[in-house]
Amino acid sequence: MGSPQHVSHVRASSSASTDVDGGGLNGAQDNLLPIANVGRIMKDVLPPQAKISKHAKETIQECATEFVGFVTGEASERCRQERRKTINGDDICHAMRNLGLDHYADAMRGYLRRYRESEEVAAALNNNSGREIQIDVRDELSIFRSNEQRQGRN
Amino acid sequence: MRQARPYSGMFCGGVSARTGPHALPLARIKKIMKRSAGEAAAGDGGARMISGEAPVVFSKACELFIAELTRRAWAATLEGKRRTVHREDVADAVRNTDLFDFLVDVVTNDND
Numbered sequence: 001m002g003s004p005q006h007v008s009h010v011r012a013s014s015s016a017s018t019d020v021d022g023g024g025l026n027g028a029q030d031n032l033l034p035i036a037n038v039g040r041i042m043k044d045v046l047p048p049q050a051k052i053s054k055h056a057k058e059t060i061q062e063c064a065t066e067f068v069g070f071v072t073g074e075a076s077e078r079c080r081q082e083r084r085k086t087i088n089g090d091d092i093c094h095a096m097r098n099l100g101l102d103h104y105a106d107a108m109r110g111y112l113r114r115y116r117e118s119e120e121v122a123a124a125l126n127n128n129s130g131r132e133i134q135i136d137v138r139d140e141l142s143i144f145r146s147n148e149q150r151q152g153r154n
Numbered sequence: 155m156r157q158a159r160p161y162s163g164m165f166c167g168g169v170s171a172r173t174g175p176h177a178l179p180l181a182r183i184k185k186i187m188k189r190s191a192g193e194a195a196a197g198d199g200g201a202r203m204i205s206g207e208a209p210v211v212f213s214k215a216c217e218l219f220i221a222e223l224t225r226r227a228w229a230a231t232l233e234g235k236r237r238t239v240h241r242e243d244v245a246d247a248v249r250n251t252d253l254f255d256f257l258v259d260v261v262t263n264d265n266d
Contacts, residue, residue, distance in 0.1 A: 031185070031186065031189065032186075033182060034179060034182060038220060040177075041220045041221060041224070042220060042239075045221045045225055046225075046239070049237055050231075050237055051237055052238065053238055053239060053240050055240065056239045056241045056244050058241075059241045059245070059261060060224065060227075062260050063219075063223055063248070063260050065186055066256065066257060068186045068190070068212055069187075070256050072190040072191055075191075076202045079202055080202075086202070087203070087205060087208055088205040088207060089205065089208055089210070089211045092208055092211045092212065093211070096215075099256070100252075108211050108214065108215055111214050115210055119207075
C-alpha cells in the first residue's frame with residue numbers, strides 16, 4: 001500500500017516498512033496506537049451484537065493517537081514555560097484541564113494518585129527483599145473474603 | 155475471577171504497577187508523546203523528557219477516551235438503525251461533541 005495522500009499529521013511519518021496486516025489505510029505503522037488494542041477496547045464498551053467497520057476502527061485509532069499528541073503538546077508547552085525538562089503525570093492532568101477535558105483531568109488525578117501509591121508500596125517491598133517480608137495475613141484474608149461476597153457471579 | 159492488582163503485586167514481592175498489564179502499550183505511547191513534545195518544543199530546541207508515569211496515565215486516559223468516542227459513535231449508529239459502526243458515525247460523534255473539536259481535521263481528512 002502506498003503512502004496516504006491526505007494531510008493529517010498523524011500519518012505524516014508513514015514509513016516504507018511492509019504492510020504486515022495486509023490491508024487497511026493505516027497498514028503496520030508504529031506512529032499510531034496499535035489497532036488491535038483499540039479494537040479490543042471498543043468491543044468491550046459495545047453490546048455483543050454490535051459490529052465495527054475497519055474504517056471506523058482506524059478512525060478511532062487516529063483520534064486516540066491525536067488525543068495523546070494534543071494533550072502532550074500542551075503539557076510540553078507548560079514545561080517549557082516553567083523551564084522544566086520532564087513531562088510528568090501532573091503536567092498531563094493540567095494540560096487536560098487547560099484543553100477543556102475536565103472530566104479526564106479529574107479521573108486521571110485520582111488514577112495518578114493511586115498509581116504513585118502503588119509504586120511506593122512496590123519500592124518499599126523491593127527494598128525489603130533482603131529481609132523477611134512481614135504481611136499481616138489477617139488483613140489479606142479479610143480483603144479476599146469481602147471480594148468473594150462482592151462477586152455474585154464468577 | 156480477577157484478583158485486585160495491587161494485592162497480587164504485594165504477594166509477588168513488589169511487582170510495580172508500571173509493568174502491570176495496560177490496555178495500550180507504554181512504549182508506543184511514549185513514542186507518540188516524544189513526537190508531539192518535540193514539535194511543541196521546537197522553539198527552545200529541546201526535546202522534552204518523559205517521566206515513567208506519563209505513558210501510564212495516557213494508557214488509562216486513552217482507554218476512557220476510546221470508550222467515550224465509541225459509545226457516542228454507537229449512538230449515531232443506532233440512530234441510523236444499523237448494527238455496524240461506520241466511520242461516518244465516528245465523524246458525527248466528533249462533530250456533535252464540543253470537547254472533540256480538536257479531532258475535526260482527523261475525521262474529515264480521511265479519504266475514501
